[in-house]
C-alpha cells in the first residue's frame with residue numbers, strides 16, 4: 226500500500242497549520258514540504274521557520290524537498306526545524322555520497338530527486354545509500370502541472386533494482402498525480418505518492434487520499 230504525502234505548496238498559505246491538521250485527520254501519511262529558492266527553480270516558497278511551524282502542527286513525518294542551490298548550506302537549519310526526510314536534487318549537488326552523509330549526520334533520512342530530463346542512472350547506484358529516491362513527474366517549481374509519463378520507466382527500473390538489491394530505499398513520485406492517473410505510478414512500483422493540487426484542490430481530503438491509496 227503506497228504512502229500518500231500531500232504537498233503543502235497547494236494548501237492555503239494563510240491557514241497552513243489548519244490545512245496540515247486537516248490532511249492528517251484525513252489520513253495523510255507524510256507532509257511534503259516544497260522548498261524553493263528562486264535560483265534552482267523560478268519560484269520562492271518557504272524556509273526552515275515554516276518547517277518549524279509545521280512540526281508544531283502535526284505529528285506526521287515531514288518530507289522536505291529542497292529545490293534549492295547549494296543545499297548543504299541549509300541542511301542543519303532544516304534538520305533543526307524538524308525535517309524527517311531531506312531530499313536534495315541530483316542536479317544541485319557535486320557529491321551525493323557527501324550530501325547523504327551530511328543529512329545523516331543531522332539526524333535526518335537522506336533523499337535524492339531527479340528532474341524529468343535527468344537520467345535515472347545518475348541515482349540508481351545509490352539505491353542502498355539513499356533512504357528515498359524522488360522521481361519528478363513535472364519540471365519543479367510549480368504545482369498543478371501535467372503529469373509527465375517519462376517518470377514511469379524510471380520508477381520501474383528503480384523498483385526492479387530495489388528488489389534485486391533488497392534495498393529499503395523508498396521510491397517517491399512527485400508532480401501532476403491525480404486520482405485518475407495514480408494507478409500508473411502504483412503499478413510502476415512507487416512507495417510514496419506526492420499530491421498537491423489533487424488533495425488541497427478537492428472538497429473532501431479524506432475521500433481523495435483514500436481513492437489514491439486504493440487506486441492500484
Ligand code: DX5
Pocket residue numbers: 232234235257259290292363364365366367368369370399400401402419420421422423
Ligand atoms: C513541484 C513540487 C511538487 C508539486 C506537486 O515543484 O515539487 O511537489 O507541489 O503539486 P501537484 O501535485 O499539484 O502537481
Ligand code: ZN
Pocket residue numbers: 232257258259290399419
Ligand atoms: Zn515536491
